[in-house]
Amino acid sequence: MKEILKLILEDKQKNVSSLSDSKKKLESEISAIRRQINQHLDQIQDLFIAEFNRTVENATQQIQSFIASLKNNQREIDECIEDVENIKKYATDMQTFLGIDQLENKLNKSENDIQSWTDGKRLCSTVVSYNINSFLQNICNDITTFGKHIIDLQPCELSLHRKKEGQAQLTVSLEPKTSVEHITLKLKTKFKTLCTNVSGCCILPCGKLVVSNHLSSHLILFAPDGKFEKEINNIIPYIYDVAYVDNETVAVVSNTKENIKLVNLKSGKILRSIFTISPSCGITYIEGSFIISSKEGHLLEVGLEDTKTNIIGSNVVSTYVASFENNFYSIGQDKDTVVCQNRNGDLLWTFTNKTVIKGKRCITVDEHGNLFVVGKESKNVIIISSDGTKHKILLSETDLCGSPWAIDYNSELKSLLVANEKDGQAFLYSVHYS
Numbered sequence: 001m002k003e004i005l006k007l008i009l010e011d012k013q014k015n016v017s018s019l020s021d022s023k024k025k026l027e028s029e030i031s032a033i034r035r036q037i038n039q040h041l042d043q044i045q046d047l048f049i050a051e052f053n054r055t056v057e058n059a060t061q062q063i064q065s066f067i068a069s070l071k072n073n074q075r076e077i078d079e080c081i082e083d084v085e086n087i088k089k090y091a092t093d094m095q096t097f098l099g100i101d102q103l104e105n106k107l108n109k110s111e112n113d114i115q116s117w118t119d120g121k122r123l124c125s126t127v128v129s130y131n132i133n134s135f136l137q138n139i140c141n142d143i144t145t146f147g148k149h150i151i152d153l154q155p156c157e158l159s160l161h162r163k164k165e166g167q168a169q170l171t172v173s174l175e176p177k178t179s180v181e182h183i184t185l186k187l188k189t190k191f192k193t194l195c196t197n198v199s200g201c202c203i204l205p206c207g208k209l210v211v212s213n214h215l216s217s218h219l220i221l222f223a224p225d226g227k228f229e230k231e232i233n234n235i236i237p238y239i240y241d242v243a244y245v246d247n248e249t250v251a252v253v254s255n256t257k258e259n260i261k262l263v264n265l266k267s268g269k270i271l272r273s274i275f276t277i278s279p280s281c282g283i284t285y286i287e288g289s290f291i292i293s294s295k296e297g298h299l300l301e302v303g304l305e306d307t308k309t310n311i312i313g314s315n316v317v318s319t320y321v322a323s324f325e326n327n328f329y330s331i332g333q334d335k336d337t338v339v340c341q342n343r344n345g346d347l348l349w350t351f352t353n354k355t356v357i358k359g360k361r362c363i364t365v366d367e368h369g370n371l372f373v374v375g376k377e378s379k380n381v382i383i384i385s386s387d388g389t390k391h392k393i394l395l396s397e398t399d400l401c402g403s404p405w406a407i408d409y410n411s412e413l414k415s416l417l418v419a420n421e422k423d424g425q426a427f428l429y430s431v432h433y434s
Helices: 002-090 093-119
Strands: 158-162 170-174 183-192 198-203 209-213 218-222 228-232 239-246 249-254 259-264 270-275 280-286 289-294 299-303 309-312 317-324 327-332 338-342 347-351 360-365 371-375 380-384 391-395 404-410 415-420 425-433
Touching: 002 239, 183 391, 198 415, 209 239, 209 425, 218 239, 249 280, 289 317, 289 327, 327 360, 338 371, 371 404, 380 404
Parallel strands: 198 239, 198 404, 239 280, 280 317, 317 360, 360 404
Antiparallel strands: 158 170, 183 425, 198 209, 209 218, 218 228, 239 249, 249 259, 259 270, 280 289, 289 299, 299 309, 317 327, 327 338, 338 347, 360 371, 371 380, 380 391, 404 415, 415 425
């Protein structure tokens, strides 16, 4: 009975922790939506004001041009009046006849100009006004809530039952998490990344795919079926890894520059640059913070909003990073060891098995804490259990037809993306837990 109460207590404490995590995730998503709305409003406001300014400028130029024409006609009439006075005083009859004929031509021209202005629109006054989008004017009335809270009571994972009819003693059985032995992959699509030096990849929530190339440094965006959409250049030299923030924004790091670049995938432009204390060889994004693996060997947590930097863990990190709950996974300094540590920096476990995987590169984690790891030299992909005690080879050289480097898993889509380093091949798999 004591053991049962203990397990129930642990389950409820876990429930409290999950509620706290859900709250943080919601706050992060709300902040992301607010940023998108603010950015979008700023963009359409700037566009509207720019168009308005161009309209006013064009109207002003037309009026100034007309004013110049008026002054020119006024000057010609003044000259005609002066000529008439001179003719009266000094001209002979012949000169008077010829002079009056010329004056009549000038006056007829001026009269025709004035008549054309009257018949046309040049004497009209120009008034510039505007109409604000009615949706923007009524937004406060039309949108009265940010969303709706949903409370879902899920069945308890604890199953309590009597051992035998009539016995008072109870036993408890826990529903086990999916074991790595039962995880399988099914190929959804294979496509060309057009890259010759792949360094990272990510799957967006909408299913689109992003691959980074180290040298030359650029990003390539693909549709969910692997069709090419666009290439984005001039971001940062030597991109080493990429992570998604939302459907339109990714973050990239370089192993030569001390900052994180936030890139808008639609415009291809840099939205922000966040300073870091060291160049980085890996990045992941969780709940409003970036976790990066610095070249100095530490994991760093960098806030998206306040850009505050905290050092996590000991000096054991080499490249790439993944996170699950409060645990952080990274490639060790010898590049053949996977390191798992908690937020306090306590080393929880390490994994090294050169007979199974060698030349570890990119890593990613699923919703159970199981870790997918790429082996560049062994040309395979393995999965390691959340406690580091079990592993399974998921993909071999036969499946990948080359040396893999980048990998990313999306828990919502249950999809795994693997990209080879040199040959431009990439593979998108569906992940099955049976």
